[in-house]
Amino acid sequence: MTDSQAPTDAQVPEDRGRLARRTVLVAGGAAVTAVGVGGTLAANASATQQHETQDACYTLTSELVEGPYYIDADKIRRDVTEDQPGIPLLLDLKVIDADTCKPLRNAAVDIWHCNATGVYSGYESGGNGGGGPAPTGAPPSGTPTGAPPSGGPGGGGGGHQEPTDDDRFLRGTWHTDRHGEVTFRTVFPGWYQGRCVHIHVKVHVDGAWTDAGYEGGHTCHTGQLFFDEKAVLASAALEPYASNTTTRTTLTEDGIYPQNGHEGGLLYLAYDRRRIGRGVRARLTLAVAPDETNDGTGGGGPAPSASASPSATTG
Template sequence: MGNHHEGQRVSRRRMLVGVSSVGLGALVTACAGKSAVTTSTGETVELQAVTDADLTALFDGARTCTLAASTTQGPYYFDADKIRSDIREDKQGAKLRLALQLQDSETCKPIPHAVVEIWQCDAGGLYSGAEAASGGGGGTPPTGSPPPGGGDADLVPADDKRYLRGAQVTNQLGIVDFMTIWPGWYRGRTVHVHVMVHVGNEKTLTTQLMFDEALNAKVLATQPYVQHTGRDTFNDGDYIYRPSMLLKVTQARDGYVGSIVLNADPDHDGG
């Protein structure tokens, strides 16, 4: 989505408590009503700026108030201090536009002004700030995340790389969108994107997004993904995968568009 703070290093934690030089209010104002997502044009879609009214069409058929499944944050999370929509940097891969809408699981109403972070591996299974730990340099492939219930300690990054990590603030319709690439895979895990949602100064939801295996097969058979061989874990064998985590994916002329409605419980009352 349009944001003149794009690329600025703004700590999510400092932003939420209002002591950053670029406050949450300014970021929300910049985001609201300026989302750049996709609109349907026949059998394909194009990535373009659309109005808030058009934007809701992405989430047709996904109207549910079921609380999104929570997961461990995994071993490779840290606050990347990056408010931006395009998180690709120099990473090559199939272009993927992610449009996420955040709702309250009790009321089904959008949640505006929330901070949504995403992070993922590149086409070779590597995470920025943790390339050695995640199998960098052609070394031992990374293993999967710890079982649910563990792995929630923040990573101390080993370098200043921040590719395929970023955060956005939901607009009045609870929507954020990111430009990224289709994730690769690493040993013990299926293809996925991590998501963390913060409402106020509370961590409200940590979850993951998955992809249909027919599409995974299609994308992973192309460059540069095909250089990473030996995939060992698919959706049906992944211990975190749930059908509710599957993105609705549409092929675009220049990549793919993935959308999903995420229902969170800001009150933490189980509703």
């Protein structure tokens, strides 16, 4: 495989390899269809849909904090669901160069998020909650080392928290195609103390896909993807979301969301308002600066405002 080639499904097993990478993410504007518990989500007039007015040049997508729960390049795969229950979610992202509006081909895109009850894989002993500044240092490998999360459920933490277990559900990395697009299959996230419902994302460029995964390059974008309140309220009526008793922070209360709409990571969603359990479609175009490095360690996003939850974290 040459450096310019991206892996195909046959060439890269879902569970293969660890990436050495530093990259950036641009969210794209292609639609996706979610497969629900009972079948395929119908994209019809009854679905709640929001549309981008044009798929052209974009303002740079907001750079946000990485959070304490990033685990670098652990799973090379598009389906990150594993055995996690929840509303099926197809997440379709498109990454473009904000200056040229051209798609970024063969970029490595990471996503990671909590499950329906607010727990991150790799940090299950911390329960529902947590937070802290962005991770630093080399990615973990082998048996987790270091102290468990110090903040406990809802705690602020004190920097990157080392994993406390080997689970890696709802985490994955895949390449963009020649249109700059990539689709992940996952579940609608839940919430935990101090944060609204969100998905973390990174985009890596200038590296090379090899038999071991994606090597080298740099991270040009670190962001978070957000869900509107109507969709979150609809999900909260269903199990297992309904079993989450943690007080939920709304989108407008969140101290990380920049409150600037799709530029800040607010997803376009489509779902049947009466049957959200069948699945949700989510899409966004992420406009990035591929020559820059934005790894999330320098912060990003607004400081918590007076209206934000006092327990807001950077998870």
